[in-house]
Each structure stands twice: as C-alpha cells, then as structure tokens.
Amino acid sequence: MCRWIAYRGSPVTLDELLYKPANSLVMQSLHSRLGAEPTNGDGFGVGWYDEHSPTPGVFRSIEPAWSDRNLRELAQHVRSGTVLAHVRATSGTAVQQTNCHPFRFGSWLFMHNGLIAGFPSLKRDLLLAVDPALFPHIEGSTDSETLFHLALTFGLQDDPPAAIAAAVGLVERTAREHGVPFPVQGTFATTDGRRLWAFRYSSEGRSRSLFRNQDVAVLRAQYPDNPVLHDLSDDTRIVVSEPLGDLRGAWLEVPESSYLVVDDGAEDVHPFAPVRSAA
Incomplete structure (x- = not known):
C-alpha cells in the first residue's frame, strides 16, 4: 500500500531520515521489503515542525520520491525534531497532490498506510458523519x-486514541451495514508537533507491518563503535513501516491492535480497539 516514517527527537536534516539509511524511505519507495507491493511511486509527502510557526510545513508531490530532485534539495536543508514522511501506492484513488500524505489541519498532521475496503460504497455515509465545520477542509478523495x-470530528485534538478508536468504530459499523466484512486495514500516525501517536490495527487482525526503534542508549552500549548511534540523542524515537537498516536488535515490532505514544522522549505502548458504538 504505502510506507511511512515518523520521527521525534533532536533536530536532524530530512535527508538523515529519507536518504541516508540503508533502507531509507526513498529506498522503500522503489524497493519495499515488507509492503503489499515493492514499489510506492504514486507520490510522496513530508511534514515537519520548526521554531518559526506552530503550523507544520508540508511538501507533497505526485512524482515518485526516488526521482524528485526538489525533495533531495529540500531534504539537505530542512532541519526538524518532528517529522512525518510518506510514500504512496494508491489503492484506487487518483494520483494528485491533495491525495498525498501527510494531511494537515491546524497544528496536526496525519498519515495512513492501508485502506478502507469498499470505500466507494461507504464514502457517502462516512463523509456525512464529518463535522460540517470540518467538511470544507477535505481537499482530496482518499479514504x-x-x-x-x-477523527477530528471525534476529538482528535483533545484525545487522539479515543478519536481514532471512534473513527475506526464508525467505519466498521458502516461497513457492516453495507456487507463489507473486514473494512479497516492500516497503520496510522498523527502528531501535534510535541507528541506522537502511532497505531497498528486491522479488522481481521492482520495489520500492515510497523516497527519502533530500540532505545538509543541501549544500542549505543551494544554497538559502541557505530558512528550513527553517537549522532542520535537518547530521546530519539522513530516509528517506521519497515526497519531502516539491518542492525540486530535495533527495531522492535509494534504489536497487533496497539498504539504507541511518544511524549518528551518517553514511549508507551497500549492496546487499541475501535469503539463500535460510535455515532
């Protein structure tokens, strides 16, 4: 479907995340190891926060990430401590900039790997459930x-886990009404620039891959001669669709039906389940 990376830690240039790792996100756009398909060339996007504005910057393009010269140029100069980046393989909707992730609303970013099965049949009912004040902000056509x-309708800005649970629950309830048995497949990430949440869930219990990094201090003790680890702060947290490299013990799988929250360098994993009574 897609591949993504979410980063929270000391400021780094975007190319440290997008290009330099052995299995970088740009490499995954062309040769994904764990995705539903190896190529994710239907556009890309990157969102980042800096000290100049509470609203994140976003750069999105329909070009394949591996061949976009503007992305390579930008990545060498933009520096941030909170980054969301995504390479897209469409599940059926148009290849256009407004359909590229991450999506932005105010100070919030959101991205998704996966799909809502039967979305064309569910789309009308789901869109009618969006808060009328939010509806004009929908620019694209994706699930x-x-x-x-x-999720914004259900209070994402106040309680992201509860809002995502309510949104997924509504999708599943609507899907049952339309005879779609396993509608939700995906991993999701959202942030307000200070905290980061990442979710792994599917209706059939077979979610797309998702990993988080082992504590940098632990890895530094195990690999004292690895120069990359000495360039990372102890509070570095990276959540990825698939590992960025092959360093043994560096990547831990995020459990099925769970979510991860990163706040001030601390990281906690909690169980996740949709609220199926959402209305």
Missing part, C-alpha cells in the same frame, strides 16, 4: 483523508 476528518 485516509476521510478517516482523518472523522
């Missing part, structure tokens, strides 16, 4: 952006 605005 992912619809899910983001449903």
